[in-house]
Amino acid sequence: xxxxxxxxxxxxxxxxxxxxxxxxxxxxxxxxxxxxxxxxxxxxxxxxxxxxxxxxxxxxxxxxxxxxxxxxxxxxxxxxx
Amino acid sequence: xxxxxxxxxxxxxxxxxxxxxxxxxxxxxxxxxxxxxxxxxxxxxxxxxxxxxxxxxxxxxxxxxxxxxxxxxxxxxxxxx
Amino acid sequence: xxxxxxxxxxxxxxxxxxxxxxxxxxxxxxxxxxxxxxxxxxxxxxxxxxxxxxxxxxxxxxxxxxxxxxxxxxxxxxxxxxxxxxxxxxxxxxxxxxxxxxxxxxxxxxxxxxxxxxxxxxxxxxxxxxxxxxxxxxxxxxxxxxx
Amino acid sequence: xxxxxxxxxxxxxxxxxxxxxxxxxxxxxxxxxxxxxxxxxxxxxxxxxxxxxxxxxxxxxxxxxxxxxxxxxxxxxxxxxxxxxxxxxxxxxxxxxxxxxxxxxxxxxxxxxxxxxxxxxxxxxxxxxxxxxxxxxxxxxxxxxxx
Numbered sequence: 097x098x099x100x101x102x103x104x105x106x107x108x109x110x111x112x113x114x115x116x117x118x119x120x121x122x123x124x125x126x127x128x129x130x131x132x133x134x135x136x137x138x139x140x141x142x143x144x145x146x147x148x149x150x151x152x153x154x155x156x157x158x159x160x161x162x163x164x165x166x167x168x169x170x171x172x173x174x175x176x177x
Numbered sequence: 178x179x180x181x182x183x184x185x186x187x188x189x190x191x192x193x194x195x196x197x198x199x200x201x202x203x204x205x206x207x208x209x210x211x212x213x214x215x216x217x218x219x220x221x222x223x224x225x226x227x228x229x230x231x232x233x234x235x236x237x238x239x240x241x242x243x244x245x246x247x248x249x250x251x252x253x254x255x256x257x258x
Numbered sequence: 259x260x261x262x263x264x265x266x267x268x269x270x271x272x273x274x275x276x277x278x279x280x281x282x283x284x285x286x287x288x289x290x291x292x293x294x295x296x297x298x299x300x301x302x303x304x305x306x307x308x309x310x311x312x313x314x315x316x317x318x319x320x321x322x323x324x325x326x327x328x329x330x331x332x333x334x335x336x337x338x339x340x341x342x343x344x345x346x347x348x349x350x351x352x353x354x355x356x357x358x359x360x361x362x363x364x365x366x367x368x369x370x371x372x373x374x375x376x377x378x379x380x381x382x383x384x385x386x387x388x389x390x391x392x393x394x395x396x397x398x399x400x401x402x403x404x405x
Numbered sequence: 406x407x408x409x410x411x412x413x414x415x416x417x418x419x420x421x422x423x424x425x426x427x428x429x430x431x432x433x434x435x436x437x438x439x440x441x442x443x444x445x446x447x448x449x450x451x452x453x454x455x456x457x458x459x460x461x462x463x464x465x466x467x468x469x470x471x472x473x474x475x476x477x478x479x480x481x482x483x484x485x486x487x488x489x490x491x492x493x494x495x496x497x498x499x500x501x502x503x504x505x506x507x508x509x510x511x512x513x514x515x516x517x518x519x520x521x522x523x524x525x526x527x528x529x530x531x532x533x534x535x536x537x538x539x540x541x542x543x544x545x546x547x548x549x550x551x552x
Contacts, residue, residue, distance in 0.1 A: 105457050105529035106541040146543070150527070153462040169459055169527070173543040176456065176463075176487060176528025177361075177440050177499050177519060186310050186382035187394040227396070231380070234315040250312055250380070254396040257309065257316075257340060257381025258293050258352050258372060258508075273435070274421035283494050286443035288420070289436070289515070296433035296506060347430050359443060361519060368436070369512045 097164035178245035263337035264320040276337035276355035293352040303388035312380035410484035411467040423484035423502035436515040440499040450535035459527035
């Protein structure tokens with residue numbers, strides 16, 4: 097399946113882009129996506145525990161299953177206001 | 178002694194004016210002033226218990242002694258805002 | 259440049275009338291409260307309001323509220339305006355703006371300031387209703403105990 | 406005419422930008438909170454800020470805050486604006502305005518709304534300091550638990 101992945105703030109700086117198209121096996125979870133990114137960029141492993149994840153603009157847990165066409169975002173601790 | 182007496186809102190309507198010059202014997206208190214006004218306008222007796230009194234723009238108790246030149250005000254329960 | 263403002267005025271109050279007055283470069287927050295003439299009181303239609311004030315004392319009591327606020331919270335500047343005379347529906351009767359480095363102080367202080375104003379500041383409201391009746395509104399006399 | 410507003414925007418926010426939007430004839434109170442770019446953080450001089458947002462989700466979360474507010478308090482309208490991009494000292498980063506018939510609801514709801522915004526809305530602040538350093542600021546991660 098194909099998904100869109102968004103990165104913001106410090107996470108965007110680490111990954112080097114704000115948006116990526118990625119392909120994952122059917123049935124993959126948020127944890128699987130994190131593992132894939134961590135293999136590409138080791139420092140993502142350190143950052144991941146502090147990140148919230150949203151799927152289609154709603155916060156989800158790590159075991160959430162992804163679906164084709166999903167918009168996934170990695171959300172560092174927010175600091176708006 | 179001569180004092181200036183101010184009336185506001187419902188109290189002004191009752192007395193019929195917002196400001197009066199009044200003469201009181203030396204040593205007179207707020208209570209004495211209230212008695213004098215109540216003799217002129219009986220309904221002031223009913224209103225007086227709900228009024229705060231200020232002398233020179235500071236709230237005072239009923240036993241406060243007045244002095245020549247004082248500015249005394251009768252202050253119904255406030256309703257600003 | 260920023261400073262305190264305590265004023266009774268006849269002319270219309272704009273919602274941003276105090277914003278620039280209270281804001282300094284070291285402030286991170288401005289909380290503003292506007293009291294507005296509502297079109298009804300408990301369902302009875304309001305035509306307009308008339309506010310009366312003991313002007314000099316009212317400004318003095320507003321200054322005292324500003325002093326209390328600064329003793330209780332880390333705020334920068336306090337502004338309080340209150341209008342008198344005839345006010346139409348939708349017009350601002352009272353405006354309070356409080357600046358502070360951090361948000362909590364200005365939010366709490368603004369709430370406190372309007373509550374105190376309604377207790378201690380010698381200003382009175384006359385309601386004139388659409389049914390032709392009118393009356394001076396009296397606040398809670400027990401509030402005056404905490405003058 | 407009065408209505409809710411939830412918007413992420415690039416252009417400058419004026420302090421009265423939401424006032425008329427949220428005010429109806431039946432309202433007696435409007436509380437407005439402005440978050441402003443301060444010239445320092447714990448004494449370290451700030452040069453300017455950059456705000457980044459997940460725009461669509463941020464507006465969605467702001468709408469959710471408005472809904473929560475209306476469940477908890479008797480308020481009329483809720484307006485929330487947040488700016489993104491580069492902001493200079495003294496400029497408004499966030500503006501919240503809440504109208505209600507009676508003052509307590511708008512005051513409490515406004516305080517709640519800015520606290521919630523800082524917990525749940527995906528917006529981030531980068532501080533650029535006068536000493537040349539810069540960093541993305543991270544909020545309290547525990548706050549995210551109460552998303």
